[in-house]
Amino acid sequence: MSTGNVIHRFFDTSPISPSGKYLALFRFPYNDHSPEPGDNGEVILVNIKTGNEKVIAKTKGWEFQLGANVQWGASDKELYFNDVDTSTWKGFAVKMNPFTRETIRMASTVFMVSPNGKKLATYNLEKSIFAQVGYGVIIPKEINKKNIGLVDDDGIIITDIATNTSKLVASVKQIYENTKPSIKVENPDNYEYYCFQVKWNPQGTRLLTTIQWTPSGTYNRNRAVITMLPDGSDIRTAISSEQWSKGGHHVNWAADGEHLTMNLNVNDKSGLEIISVKYDGTDLKTIYSPGSGHPSSNPKKSNYIITDAYAGEMPTKAGFAPIRLINLANQTETTIAGADLPEIKNFEFRVDAHPAWDKTGRYVVFNGTYNGTRSVYMADLKKLLKAK
Numbered sequence: 001m002s003t004g005n006v007i008h009r010f011f012d013t014s015p016i017s018p019s020g021k022y023l024a025l026f027r028f029p030y031n032d033h034s035p036e037p038g039d040n041g042e043v044i045l046v047n048i049k050t051g052n053e054k055v056i057a058k059t060k061g062w063e064f065q066l067g068a069n070v071q072w073g074a075s076d077k078e079l080y081f082n083d084v085d086t087s088t089w090k091g092f093a094v095k096m097n098p099f100t101r102e103t104i105r106m107a108s109t110v111f112m113v114s115p116n117g118k119k120l121a122t123y124n125l126e127k128s129i130f131a132q133v134g135y136g137v138i139i140p141k142e143i144n145k146k147n148i149g150l151v152d153d154d155g156i157i158i159t160d161i162a163t164n165t166s167k168l169v170a171s172v173k174q175i176y177e178n179t180k181p182s183i184k185v186e187n188p189d190n191y192e193y194y195c196f197q198v199k200w201n202p203q204g205t206r207l208l209t210t211i212q213w214t215p216s217g218t219y220n221r222n223r224a225v226i227t228m229l230p231d232g233s234d235i236r237t238a239i240s241s242e243q244w245s246k247g248g249h250h251v252n253w254a255a256d257g258e259h260l261t262m263n264l265n266v267n268d269k270s271g272l273e274i275i276s277v278k279y280d281g282t283d284l285k286t287i288y289s290p291g292s293g294h295p296s297s298n299p300k301k302s303n304y305i306i307t308d309a310y311a312g313e314m315p316t317k318a319g320f321a322p323i324r325l326i327n328l329a330n331q332t333e334t335t336i337a338g339a340d341l342p343e344i345k346n347f348e349f350r351v352d353a354h355p356a357w358d359k360t361g362r363y364v365v366f367n368g369t370y371n372g373t374r375s376v377y378m379a380d381l382k383k384l385l386k387a388k
Contacts, residue, residue, distance in 0.1 A: 002046050002053055003375035005031065007367050008356065009066050011294035012199055012252055013112065015365055015376070016358040017076045021048055023365070024079055024098070025376055026067030027055075031349060035063055035138045038086050043070055043079075045098050048378070056098050060084040061091050061109070061125075064348055065134030069110055069125075073161070074117025080110045082125065084137050091125050091137040095161070107166040108159045109137065111197065115204045119230070120159040120166075123195040123209065127154065131196040131212050131221075133348045148216060149189035150176050156198055156209055158230060169232030175211055179235040181281065183211065183224050192216055196223070201257035202299060205230070206279060208238065208251060208260060225251050225260065227279040236280040239264070247272055250294045255302040259283070263291035274305065274326075288326050288333075290314075294354055295326075300361030301385055303329040308353035308366065311341035323355050323366055325384060336379055339368035361385070 005028045008015035015023045023046040029039055043057040061082030062068040068081040077097045084091050093110035096103045111122040128136025130146055147154055155171035172193045176183060185191070191213040198209045207228050214221040225239035238260055239251065247265035249272075254261050258279060263272040266284070272291035277284040293308035305326040309315075316322050320338025327333065339353040351374060355366040364379045 001048070001051070001365070001376050001378045002044065003370045003373055005029075005374050006044060006376055007067055007351075007374055008354065008365050008376050009070055011250070011296050011354045011356050013071045014356045014358040014363075015070070015072075016048070016363060016378075017072050018074065018359070019076050020358070020360070022046060022076060022098075023048060023376070023378075024070050024072060025053075026062065026070050026081075028062075028064070028067070028374070031374070034133075034348060037084070037089070037138050037140045039138075041068060043068065043081050043096075045079075056101060057081065057094070057096060057103075059094070060086065061137040063129070063134045063136055063138060065350075065352065068137075069112075071110070071113055072117075073113050078117060080106075080113055080120070082109050082137050084139060089126075089139040089143055091139070093120060093122075093159070104164070106159055106161075107164050108157045110159075111135075112199050114200050115202055118161055119204075120161065121198045121200060121207060121230075122157050122159070123198050124154045124157075127194060128196065130192065131194040135197065147172065147193050149191070150193060155195055156207065156228070156232065169230070170228055170235065172211065174232065175209075175226055175228075175235055179224075179226055179237045181237045181240065183237055183241065185213070188213070190216055199253060201253040202255060203257040205257060206253075208253065208279075210251065225262070227260075238277055238279055238281050240281070252294075252296050255297040255299055261287070261295050261297060261305070263293075263295065274307070287328055288331065292324070293321075294352065296355070296357060298357055298361045298385070299359060303327060304361075304385060306355045306357060306364050308339065308355050310352070311344050311350065321353055321368075323353060323364070323379070325381065334384060336364070336381060336384065337366070337377065339366055339377070340370070342369060 027042040046053040093106035125136035150173040159166040222241040251262040274291040295307040298304040
């Protein structure tokens with residue numbers, strides 16, 4: 001669909017517009033070094049029918065895994081992405097009409113727009129680099145301070161789009177103190193604490209995040225999956241750090257909005273399984289094995305999951321990373337495509353396929369490369385998606 005150093009965002013949002021007519025993508029200015037504060041990337045609009053594309057904005061608010069977190073709102077006239085004000089070195093979200101180029105500066109950054117397009121959810125994207133490189137915005141290192149201990153000025157932020165007002169609904173300290181089951185440790189002031197990623201469930205009624213704590217001066221991170229209501233109440237631990245420490249990655253909401261999916265090691269065997277767990281940590285079960293990549297549930301036919309694999313993890317005969325369509329009812333899978341992903345030589349610059357369903361559950365968009373450059377592909381799975 002597009003080539004030339006471009007990506008779509010992530011496996012939990014589709015770059016396909018609400019009307020199904022357009023793709024919203026991000027183009028990197030380079031691939032050979034880490035983002036420099038103030039460097040511009042490009043927001044790209046692609047006409048799916050004609051293939052025509054245009055640069056609709058430039059932005060300084062990006063990293064190498066998710067770009068500028070470009071994603072759609074309630075209609076084709078509402079597109080969101082992050083930017084950075086270089087006079088203050090503060091990140092912020094932009095709401096843009098991609099056709100008129102009219103923009104509004106939002107009160108916070110954006111990690112994920114709510115399903116109804118009325119709210120933005122985010123965490124501290126400037127400090128995201130301390131949790132894991134690739135997902136936030138870049139500001140000068142000398143002014144970006146680490147979180148030491150249980151900070152109460154950092155956490156999950158919700159912005160009401162209509163009023164353009166934001167609120168810290170759950171601080172790191174509140175999450176630590178209130179989540180059930182408890183995640184408390186001895187001497188928490190000896191750790192760096194961060195939230196990392198935040199996601200709406202498909203119904204817009206609950207959020208998930210991961211909270212990370214690392215002994216100061218080390219890289220020995222601990223992580224737990226946390227869920228809460230959009231106002232920051234009813235905080236629950238869905239996956240504990242003890243469960244995660246056995247091996248796991250890439251949590252997401254299931255289609256029902258009550259359960260989550262994740263790659264997790266839940267037995268004594270090597271490798272990961274795709275598991276399902278309720279938002280409060282109960283009802284944990286394996287739904288498919290082996291797990292890999294970035295699993296997400298079809299929004300219309302929840303017995304189907306799409307996922308991928310890292311470069312070299314389970315290559316096809318041609319050496320590509322498989323885009324795996326999994327039928328949970330039959331416990332079978334089909335490789336719908338192979339993504340040409342370069343060997344991972346530097347974790348920051350890796351190319352992940354990040355396959356994502358569109359809202360109709362028919363199309364999947366994923367990243368890859370073409371002639372050696374980052375590219376975006378789109379697959380029509382209508383013939384493969386059988387009735388339940």
